[in-house]
Amino acid sequence: MGALPSKVRIVEVGPRDGLQNEKNFVSTAVKVELIGRLQEAGLRHIETTSFVSPKWVPQMADNAAVMAGIVRRDDVVYSVLVPNMKGYEAALPTKPGEVEVFGSASEAFSQKNINCSIAESIERFAPVVEAALAAGIRVRGAISCALGCPYEGEIAAEKVTYVARLMKDIGVQHVGIADTIGVGTPRKARKALEAALAVYDIGDVSGHFHDTYGQALANIYAALELGISQFDASVAGLGGCPYAKGATGNVATENVVYLLDGLGIETGVDLDALVDAGAFISRHLGRTNGSNVANAILAKRAG
Numbered sequence: 641m642g643a644l645p646s647k648v649r650i651v652e653v654g655p656r657d658g659l660q661n662e663k664n665f666v667s668t669a670v671k672v673e674l675i676g677r678l679q680e681a682g683l684r685h686i687e688t689t690s691f692v693s694p695k696w697v698p699q700m701a702d703n704a705a706v707m708a709g710i711v712r713r714d715d716v717v718y719s720v721l722v723p724n725m726k727g728y729e730a731a732l733p734t735k736p737g738e739v740e741v742f743g744s745a746s747e748a749f750s751q752k753n754i755n756c757s758i759a760e761s762i763e764r765f766a767p768v769v770e771a772a773l774a775a776g777i778r779v780r781g782a783i784s785c786a787l788g789c790p791y792e793g794e795i796a797a798e799k800v801t802y803v804a805r806l807m808k809d810i811g812v813q814h815v816g817i818a819d820t821i822g823v824g825t826p827r828k829a830r831k832a833l834e835a836a837l838a839v840y841d842i843g844d845v846s847g848h849f850h851d852t853y854g855q856a857l858a859n860i861y862a863a864l865e866l867g868i869s870q871f872d873a874s875v876a877g878l879g880g881c882p883y884a885k886g887a888t889g890n891v892a893t894e895n896v897v898y899l900l901d902g903l904g905i906e907t908g909v910d911l912d913a914l915v916d917a918g919a920f921i922s923r924h925l926g927r928t929n930g931s932n933v934a935n936a937i938l939a940k941r942a943g
């Protein structure tokens with residue numbers, strides 16, 4: 641195990657992963673304000689929305705309006721999820737900085753989430769990747785259920801390598817290893833990441849850890865020890881996937897920043913401003929903040 645990275649890129653997924661499962665529609669204005677607050681807090685990579693079927697995920701139906709409403713900064717990458725060419729064609733005019741195709745290491749989850757097999761998903765992604773790269777847009781891929789599946793249970797590391805290889809072969813530049821249901825522990829996280837590292841370079845692999853079993857920070861630490869330097873996180877721990885029942889949100893961004901600050905690892909994020917952004921969206925949703933770091937800071941502020 642080498643030294644920990646000196647710098648980490650946090651991809652803020654709250655506006656997409658965090659909100660997609662909300663039953664009540666969150667207005668476009670609130671989504672836009674949240675994104676504004678997140679970038680003011682120093683986040684430079686934000687998963688902004690997804691171009692998926694509004695029948696499947698109604699909360700993301702205002703994707704184009706969100707992309708039109710945000711006040712863009714040149715130094716922020718605005719990333720959008722795209723499952724097929726229909727989504728890409730809708731996303732392109734909104735000028736995303738990155739498109740993210742999302743596959744799975746589990747056949748069953750692939751069917752539930754995107755209504756096709758792993759092989760079919762790659763066929764759908766291939767023209768998206770080709771078109772995006774030709775347009776100069778970065779392409780990231782997510783590999784869901786890399787540490788376990790709500791339908792199949794254990795997922796072999798070989799399955800992660802297999803999907804990573806398929807993604808690499810069609811030109812996907814970076815893969816995110818996703819613990820969709822938050823069941824992983826550090827050893828599993830390490831195995832899944834190493835499975836992707838058999839195909840991708842260290843700078844092109846990131847971690848996406850849901851915190852259902854409270855293991856996400858431990859998994860991030862294990863990933864840091866491997867040299868991984870990019871992680872997805874969701875402000876106030878918002879979220880869950882509509883097709884992974886019972887899974888809670890992604891690891892809270894505030895918790896990740898606190899950990900990395902403590903380790904002396906640079907993120908560029910101002911924790912206080914981030915806590916304000918999390919308090920804003922939690923207030924709006926009428927939800928207890930899902931970040932214990934945020935709650936501790938808010939309690940301290942209240943005296």
Ligand SMILES: CC(C)(COP(=O)([O-])OP(=O)([O-])OC[C@H]1O[C@@H](n2cnc3c(N)ncnc32)[C@H](O)[C@@H]1OP(=O)([O-])[O-])[C@@H](O)C(=O)NCCC(=O)NCCSC(=O)C[C@@](C)(O)CC(=O)[O-]
Pocket residue numbers: 657660690691692693694696697721723724726727728730742753754755756782783784785818819820821848880881882883
């Ligand atoms: C993928 C599809 C569209 C396939 O859905 P399908 O039904 O197989 O698609 P289809 O091509 O047969 O089309 C059916 C209808 O959907 C429309 N359609 C088709 N494509 C699009 C599109 N892009 N945008 C808008 N509409 C679309 C299409 O026009 C048609 O409309 P109709 O004629 O019935 O009115 C569907 O299954 C879907 O939208 N699924 C939602 C997937 C999703 O958003 N899941 C959550 C995000 S993934 C996630 O959270 C995991 C991640 C990334 O965070 C990592 C982790 O933690 O694991």
